[in-house]
Amino acid sequence: MRAGHSATAGHVVVLGASLAGLLTAAALGSAGWTVTLLERDALTDRPEPRPGVPQGHQPHVLLYRGLSAIEELLPGLRWELIVAGGVPLDTGDLAWLGEQGWAPFGTPAFELVSATRPLVEHVVRQRVKALPGVQLHSGTRVSGLRRPAGGTGWVVECPGNAPLTAELVVDASGRGSRLPIWLARSGFGEVATTIVDARVGYASRVYSAPADHLGPVAGILMLLTPQSPCGGVALPVEGGNWMVAAVGAGDRRPPRDAAGFDAFLGRLRDPALADFARSARPVGDIVVHRRTGNVRHYYDRMKNWPTGLLVVGDASCAFNPVYGQGIAVAACQALLLRKALPSVSGLRPGWERRLMRRLARAAELPWAIATGEDLRYTDSESGRSPIDALFGRWSHELDRLAVHGDLRAQRTLDRIYHLVGSPAGMFHPALIASAARARLFGLPTPVPRPPLGDHSRQTTAR
Numbered sequence: 001m002r003a004g005h006s007a008t009a010g011h012v013v014v015l016g017a018s019l020a021g022l023l024t025a026a027a028l029g030s031a032g033w034t035v036t037l038l039e040r041d042a043l044t045d046r047p048e049p050r051p052g053v054p055q056g057h058q059p060h061v062l063l064y065r066g067l068s069a070i071e072e073l074l075p076g077l078r079w080e081l082i083v084a085g086g087v088p089l090d091t092g093d094l095a096w097l098g099e100q101g102w103a104p105f106g107t108p109a110f111e112l113v114s115a116t117r118p119l120v121e122h123v124v125r126q127r128v129k130a131l132p133g134v135q136l137h138s139g140t141r142v143s144g145l146r147r148p149a150g151g152t153g154w155v156v157e158c159p160g161n162a163p164l165t166a167e168l169v170v171d172a173s174g175r176g177s178r179l180p181i182w183l184a185r186s187g188f189g190e191v192a193t194t195i196v197d198a199r200v201g202y203a204s205r206v207y208s209a210p211a212d213h214l215g216p217v218a219g220i221l222m223l224l225t226p227q228s229p230c231g232g233v234a235l236p237v238e239g240g241n242w243m244v245a246a247v248g249a250g251d252r253r254p255p256r257d258a259a260g261f262d263a264f265l266g267r268l269r270d271p272a273l274a275d276f277a278r279s280a281r282p283v284g285d286i287v288v289h290r291r292t293g294n295v296r297h298y299y300d301r302m303k304n305w306p307t308g309l310l311v312v313g314d315a316s317c318a319f320n321p322v323y324g325q326g327i328a329v330a331a332c333q334a335l336l337l338r339k340a341l342p343s344v345s346g347l348r349p350g351w352e353r354r355l356m357r358r359l360a361r362a363a364e365l366p367w368a369i370a371t372g373e374d375l376r377y378t379d380s381e382s383g384r385s386p387i388d389a390l391f392g393r394w395s396h397e398l399d400r401l402a403v404h405g406d407l408r409a410q411r412t413l414d415r416i417y418h419l420v421g422s423p424a425g426m427f428h429p430a431l432i433a434s435a436a437r438a439r440l441f442g443l444p445t446p447v448p449r450p451p452l453g454d455h456s457r458q459t460t461a462r
């Protein structure tokens, strides 16, 4: 335990033991804090979906920035995920249908370890539970926070259990966090919140098929576009299975019934996903999820921020999941905590507010990417700033180049998508020159459809 002067010194209570909470515990545990994770769900020792993470039935992609940040926090985790069944693949081997056509196929890009969400969380949880100084209490719901009479720190209320005291509380309780209500009730004021909701819905089903079912194609991703707000994904996961998701926005959200699900896949811009679903064996029910809006609480801008309180993950900023950013942002925030908090005892009063600003900055670019796109699906595209509109138009120009075979444009977009590149890289002189050439002399022929043809003939009886 860190040196301190009271019973709560060096003790942090983390609300929620999903990925943001676990990664926070990994960061603070390794920095010498005593960490208590409180989780409402009764957790088991198996990778399985659970009520507190209803999105666990849906496909989860771990962006390269997320995978590398988690590896930094928990060295060896990537390999443990693969040993547990995660499927390593190169995103350059995905059949990727964007707004303007197929992305170039078969050029090396970023590694992705594809696994179900419960497996990722399970592997991370096993590692975090084994860290010295970290304790996880499952089946423990937090009902409120209060200041101890005449003291500093927090008293964390958990019905049916003795209250816990802590020097620091980190809220990692996800989209449903009650913190805005608790803060308002305690006199800290209201938090400003922005919501951009493209009303995206997921319907997912697990299929049985080997990881090489599509030959050289590692998986399929078909993006929604404002003109055709329906898409989907098929990715190999552990256990010889694939996750297939139908994704649609607004009144084009996919249904829960099998016939409607198949019909939805059949109406997409390309038959690849419908062909896949026909050629593999479904092994589970269809599960839908529709709570997907971008929601950002501006805690970093509150005038009166309490001492000893931080907020991470979806509890502070949740994204439309089609961009696959939530876990990567939570992992980057955990790295920030690890860097900032060992020296907290030497910091000037107000460190929490400064750290909250840095945590908020970690969400800045992902937020701009997600909301910049999603405003195109709502009636409020005018809500875009001129800078965001410029970035949006230019990224569409780069996408146009990429689907006509410009590998530099493709790599640049990939780097931004995986949160490893700066948006400034989009304005490299070579890219500006390519765009100007294309305007003057026209574009080469579009890249061909990836080699998806054969599997549709291997139809398996259901």
Ligand SMILES: Cc1cc2nc3c(=O)[nH]c(=O)nc-3n(C[C@H](O)[C@H](O)[C@H](O)COP(=O)(O)OP(=O)(O)OC[C@H]3O[C@@H](n4cnc5c(N)ncnc54)[C@H](O)[C@@H]3O)c2cc1C
Pocket: 015, 016, 017, 018, 019, 020, 021, 038, 039, 040, 041, 051, 052, 053, 055, 058, 059, 060, 061, 062, 063, 066, 140, 141, 142, 143, 172, 173, 174, 175, 176, 177, 202, 289, 291, 292, 312, 313, 314, 315, 321, 322, 323, 324, 325, 326, 327, 328, 330
């Ligand atoms: C359909 C869908 C698909 C997604 N796909 C991706 C993807 O491809 N890639 C990606 O990076 N992200 C994806 N996400 C986002 C990702 O799931 C989250 O960003 C990630 O889980 C981190 O969230 P979190 O830990 O902050 O919150 P959550 O995962 O929501 O967890 C919150 C935790 O807090 C617990 N809790 C809540 N209230 C209390 C309480 N009062 N007391 C105690 N415990 C409490 C809950 O039980 C839960 O365990 C997707 C989300 C959705 C909805």
